[in-house]
Amino acid sequence: MNKYERMMNFDRRWIFLVIAIAVVIPFFAPLGLPIVVTPPVQRLHDAVEAIPPNDQPVLLSLDYAPATVPELEPMALAILRHSLQRDVNVVVMTLHPAGYGLAERAVTQVAEETGSTYGEDYCFLGFQPGISAVILGLGVNIRNVFPEDAYGTPLNQIPMMDGIRNYDDIPLAVTMAGSGIAEAWIYYANQPYGQDVAAGVTAVIATDYYPYLSSGQLAGLLGGMRGAAEYEETIQQHDKGVRGMDSQSSIHVLIIILIVLGNIAYFGASKRKRLAEREA
Amino acid sequence: MRRQLPLALCFIAGTFMAVQYFIPHPVVQDSYERLLSWLQTLLAFAFLLGTVSLIRMHYHKIRNRAEDRGYSWVTLIGLVAMIGLGFFHPEHNAPGGWFDLVFQNVQVPVEATMFSLLAFYIASAAFRAFRARTLEATLLLVAACIVMLGRVPIGDLIYEGIPSATQWILNVPNVAAKRGIMIGVGLGMMATALKIVLGIERAWMGGGE
Numbered sequence: 001m002n003k004y005e006r007m008m009n010f011d012r013r014w015i016f017l018v019i020a021i022a023v024v025i026p027f028f029a030p031l032g033l034p035i036v037v038t039p040p041v042q043r044l045h046d047a048v049e050a051i052p053p054n055d056q057p058v059l060l061s062l063d064y065a066p067a068t069v070p071e072l073e074p075m076a077l078a079i080l081r082h083s084l085q086r087d088v089n090v091v092v093m094t095l096h097p098a099g100y101g102l103a104e105r106a107v108t109q110v111a112e113e114t115g116s117t118y119g120e121d122y123c124f125l126g127f128q129p130g131i132s133a134v135i136l137g138l139g140v141n142i143r144n145v146f147p148e149d150a151y152g153t154p155l156n157q158i159p160m161m162d163g164i165r166n167y168d169d170i171p172l173a174v175t176m177a178g179s180g181i182a183e184a185w186i187y188y189a190n191q192p193y194g195q196d197v198a199a200g201v202t203a204v205i206a207t208d209y210y211p212y213l214s215s216g217q218l219a220g221l222l223g224g225m226r227g228a229a230e231y232e233e234t235i236q237q238h239d240k241g242v243r244g245m246d247s248q249s250s251i252h253v254l255i256i257i258l259i260v261l262g263n264i265a266y267f268g269a270s271k272r273k274r275l276a277e278r279e280a
Numbered sequence: 281m282r283r284q285l286p287l288a289l290c291f292i293a294g295t296f297m298a299v300q301y302f303i304p305h306p307v308v309q310d311s312y313e314r315l316l317s318w319l320q321t322l323l324a325f326a327f328l329l330g331t332v333s334l335i336r337m338h339y340h341k342i343r344n345r346a347e348d349r350g351y352s353w354v355t356l357i358g359l360v361a362m363i364g365l366g367f368f369h370p371e372h373n374a375p376g377g378w379f380d381l382v383f384q385n386v387q388v389p390v391e392a393t394m395f396s397l398l399a400f401y402i403a404s405a406a407f408r409a410f411r412a413r414t415l416e417a418t419l420l421l422v423a424a425c426i427v428m429l430g431r432v433p434i435g436d437l438i439y440e441g442i443p444s445a446t447q448w449i450l451n452v453p454n455v456a457a458k459r460g461i462m463i464g465v466g467l468g469m470m471a472t473a474l475k476i477v478l479g480i481e482r483a484w485m486g487g488g489e
Contacts, residue, residue: 012404019403033433036443066391097327101383104375130323137316140309144317192301203431210450211458226431249434251399256425258407266411 004268007261015258022254026246033249035242040213041230044174044198044220048082051171057089057160059138059173061185062103063096068178068202073106074228074241075200076176080110082235084121089160091170093125093146095134095181100127104150119158126150131181135188139167139195167195172219176200182209190217200227287479294477334359423449 001009037045051058060079064072083090094103107124116122125146128134137145142164148154155161163169173195175185182199189195196219199209203224212218222231225248228241293315300312338352346352365379412418429435430446475481 008408010407012408015404015407016400019400023399034436035433036436038443038447066388067395069388069392070396098387101375101380102388105384108375128320129327130320133316133319133323137313137320140313140316144313145320207450207454208458211455211462214451214455224431229433245433249432251403252428252432253434255403255406256428258403259410259421259425262407262410263412 002269002272004265004272007265008269010265018254019251022250023247026250027243030243031246031249033246035229035233035245037230037233040218040221040223041227041234042220044079044222045082045231045234047172047196047198047219048079048088049086051083051086051088053087054089056169056171057091057164058083059091059093059170060107061173061175061177061181062092062094062099062106063175063177063179063181064102065096065098065178066102069102070240070244071202071225071228072176072178072200073102074225074239074244075222075231076103076106077110077239078228078231078235078237078241079174079200080107081114081237082231084110084114084116085235087121089120090122091125091161091164092122094127095131095184096177096179097127097129100150119153120160123158123160124150131184132188135184136192139189139193141166167193170195172196172198174198174200178202178205183212186212186217198222283482283485286485287482290484291477291479294473298477331359423453 048058058079060076060083062072062076064076080090080092082088090107092103092107094100104124107122110116111118111122114121118124126149128145134145142161143155146155149158167173167189173185173189175182175197177199178201182201185197185199190197197217198220199218200222201209201224203226206221206223206227209218209221209223213221222228225241225244229238229245230241232238232241296311297315300308303309335356338356341352342349342356362379362382365382410421410424412421426442427446427449429438430442430449435442435446472481476484
């Protein structure tokens with residue numbers, strides 16, 4: 001077995017070990033790499049910035065499951081911080097059955113940080129099944145879909161919901177999703193009702209949403225942990241997103257190195273094999 | 281009658297939902313609102329159906345002494361425990377309640393860990409399978425490397441043109457390809473919807489006739 005074949009048969013557990021080290025070390029020794037904000041993130045930031053304080057609320061639908069928490073929760077926290085610190089009211093809900101506890105955790109954490117008051121600055125509507133029916137229903141009347149909030153208080157008794165009937169009273173809806181739920185918001189809220197919709201999605205599916213961004217159907221897009229880091233940069237509050245960027249940088253460089261090494265090994269071994277066949 | 285009634289209901293509901301979009305009359309819009317409420321109620325039953333199906337499948341595995349029935353026990357015990365905690369704990373919805381405690385400390389880390397394992401497999405696959413064998417594969421490989429570098433801050437440090445190249449790849453070739461696929465999918469969806477509404481496609485009734 002020549003050196004190229006040895007490289008190709010490399011025990012993958014060594015790769016796993018190197019990846020683990022490359023992920024963990026930047027958390028203890030941050031590189032502090034600068035974050036450049038891209039236009040899709042800046043557009044979402046500007047859309048939130050354009051909402052007048054103590055007026056109509058942002059609708060934040062945290063439609064993610066535990067699997068995608070590391071990527072999507074930093075985005076949710078950054079947008080919640082941005083909104084509540086500017087006194088922009090926030091209505092939080094979820095369309096994912098496993099999203100209830102996660103949405104509640106995110107909004108409670110930021111509300112405590114910012115000293116926001118439940119019912120006046122933010123409220124939590126909880127979960128409703130039926131993604132398309134719920135999104136369409138919100139365009140008719142929020143109270144038809146969510147007659148009460150997650151804790152059983154009728155929406156009519158929540159001060160910040162006074163005068164909020166449907167999408168006409170919501171300047172921006174933001175969804176955080178690791179699945180097709182973000183697309184459902186475009187299909188059923190943006191298209192029929194003209195609702196401004198922005199999305200935060202996992203890096204794996206972010207490329208799927210660029211057509212909606214260029215067509216204007218999305219008011220902004222956060223893609224993966226990089227999106228969260230950029231949003232944190234726009235509000236100058238670095239948290240999990242920016243912290244994760246150093247690890248992600250090292251992993252991406254490592255994967256490129258592995259691709260190059262894999263190709264060197266493959267073509268080296270192929271060349272040796274051809275030469276050996278010719279000699280034989 | 282067993283076939284005609286569902287087909288007629290499907291035709292009426294499907295046609296109404298398509299037509300109501302163009303008729304702003306209050307009677308039509310009220311009916312639309314009512315149908316949306318029904319739809320939400322119907323979709324809620326999907327959870328019940330899913331739960332019953334899950335229980336039946338694992339029950340049969342245990343009953344038939346399948347080789348991997350241990351996992352079925354774990355699934356059923358987990359299901360019963362979580363439903364029990366959710367229903368019977370007085371403050372099941374409150375943060376810090378038993379249900380929330382198990383969810384936040386078991387479900388969340390377990391699922392996040394499973395998803396995180398993807399990084400290890402992607403790295404291993406990148407080494408073993410991502411080969412520049414053809415021109416198309418080489419183009420894909422080069423584009424992937426540019427996007428990977430452009431999506432992290434270190435790309436800016438390596439060469440300032442990388443983020444711009446990444447944005448161009450995402451905004452131009454990516455959007456062009458995705459639009460083509462989406463238009464194709466959209467036309468396919470419309471054709472399928474029409475076939476269902478007109479009763480040509482009847483697989484949803486549980487038979488081919």
